[in-house]
Amino acid sequence: MTLNLFDSRAQSVRAFAPITPGQVGIYLCGPTVQGLPHVGHLRSALVYDQLRRWLEVKGMQVTLVRNVTDIDDKVLENAKVTGEPWWGLAYRFEIDFNRAYAALGIKPPTYEPRATGAVPEMLELIERLIANGYAYQADDASANVYFAASKWAEYGSLTNQRVDDMDADADADLRGKRSPHDFALWKARKSDEPESAAWPTRFGLGRPGWHIECSAMATKYLGSNFDIHGGGLDLRFPHHENELAQSSAAGDKFANYWLHNGLVNVNGQKMSKSLGNSIFAADLLAAAEPAVVRYYLGSAHYRSVLDYHEGVLDEAATAFGRIQNFLARANRSGTAETFDGSTLEALPAAFIAAMDDDLAIPVALGVLHDTVREGNAALDAGDAAAVRKAVIGLQAMLEVLGLESDSENSAGSAHTQALGSLIHELIAERNAARAAKDFARSDAIRDQLKAAGISIEDAADGTHWSVS
Known part of the structure; x- marks a missing residue:
């Protein structure tokens, strides 16, 4: 492997x-399904779809x-x-x-476990932590069980912090906690919560804390030591x-690499529910064809902030339209052909180098658009061999990026459809002027x-248009 990745x-x-x-094992923290998916959820899922696709192109079997x-x-x-059941x-x-993932062409995960399906594994992990001296039942004898963060010497190693410098956990007011930095592994059932949302344990009725879920599910499906956590x-x-603290304290080596994708801003501001500036997936997918949305979401480096503002989808549609x-x-020229070799063999060397450099997709897209320009120049020059080379390379790059499209001037967004309607009217008027030998009018329209x-x-089959 020649791939380099930024380990957080x-x-x-x-x-x-x-x-x-x-073989590569990847654990990705998926959504908490409390509400509708937004652009941040889509961006994160797409980042790891890009990573997965690249690993598979390089011959890896990815779980x-x-x-x-x-x-x-x-x-x-x-x-x-x-007023509905929580489940x-x-x-x-x-x-x-x-539905949103599928619309964007994000491949389904190998496994997609629900937290409620891994409660036995969570309880087993909690017991290991108690046995190792790093977890305890609340001092008030409730069913709350906590991880003793101050006892784990390496706590803070992922984010390069010391326990004493950290803010207390949000649930620090829960009774029975020995230190404000300790966090919940198991939460006692509250009187106003439905009975169906609690499991019987030796501690009492309760449900899992947020962090214990992922530690249990990651090791259940990938083993005590796996490649990437994202x-x-x-x-x-x-x-x-x-996650890292409790898994390590339980004796698991856990993830060898930690990857984190950047967040999404809206008009330069952090997207948040409190600001009321969330961009929901359904609205995004209604504004442009899925391939254009995927192009936009995947156009920035995965570790950078992605900014959403008016016009970004139109810019993406224009760029994707050139392809x-x-x-x-x-x-139409008859020079396009499908490559029957491996995708990796068809890719330009500069594209491979960009993807191997911590998934530098902005650079990879630059290679893609250079190929489009070279292909158009070859078409203008009548160089069939150069056209075929450009088409093969372009098809391979689009496959890697999940942007395969074989439709000519596909339906696109409402903006694209409206533009196409106006242009076809002008083309029809131009063709009528040419038929009437009114070349001055024909040239004026052009x-x-x-x-x-x-x-x-x-062309022989009619007049075609494109954004130049």
Whole structure:
């Protein structure tokens, strides 16, 4: 392997070496299905889909586990508001998440466990922590069980912090906790919570804490030591810090690499429910065709902040349209062909180098668009061999990025459809002027379109347009 990845724990780029040659295990923190999916959820899922696709192109067999947190405080609270069973609300939103993932071409995970399906494994992990002296039942004899953060000498190693410098956990007011930095492994059932949201244990009725879920599910499906743990940057602390601490204290080596994707801003501000600026998946997918949304979400480096503002989808549609327009031109010329070798063999060397450099997709997209420009130049020059080379390389890059499209000027967003309607009217008027030998009017229409950034091409099967 020549792939290099930025390991959040080491705070440096490291050469990636899988534990088992030819196989990679990835655990990805999936959604808490308390509400509708938003652009941040889509961006995170897409980042690890890009990583998975690249590993598979390089010959790796990837096992990707993406969990679903289907029970927590917010799920229970939101179910009270809607008046439905908590498990019904969770499942309803889980369907919304999977629908959005599928629309973007995000491959389904190898396994997608729900937290409620791994309670026995969570309880077994808690017992190991108690036996090792790193967990305790609350001093008030309630069913609350806590991890003793101050007892674990390496606590804070993921985020390079010391316990004494950390803010107390949000649930620090719970009775029976010995230190404000300790966090809940098991939560006692509250009187206003449904009985169906609690499990009987030797501690009493309760439900899992958030952090214990992922430690139990990751090791259940990938073993006590696996390759990569991924998630959004907002999960790094406290969630991933607590995962690492409890798993290590229980005796598991856990993840060899920690990857974190950047967050999403809206008009330069952090996206948050409190600001009321959330961009929901359904609205995003209604504004542009899925391939354009995927192009936009995947266009920035995965560790950078992705900013959403008015016009970003139009910019993505224009960029993606250039790709489609070239492929359409190549198809009409009769010089396009499908490569029957491996995807890796068809990729430009510069694209491979970019992807191996911590998934530098902005650089990889630069290679892709250079290939489009070279292909268009080859078409203009009548160089069939160069066109075929460009098409093969382009198809391979699109496959890696999950942007395969064989439709000519596909339906696209409402903006694209409206533009196409106007352009076809002008083309029809131009063709009528040419038939009437009114070449002055014909040339004027062509110049009008050119000034607007629209190129037209007269072919045997009609006149075709593209954004120049």
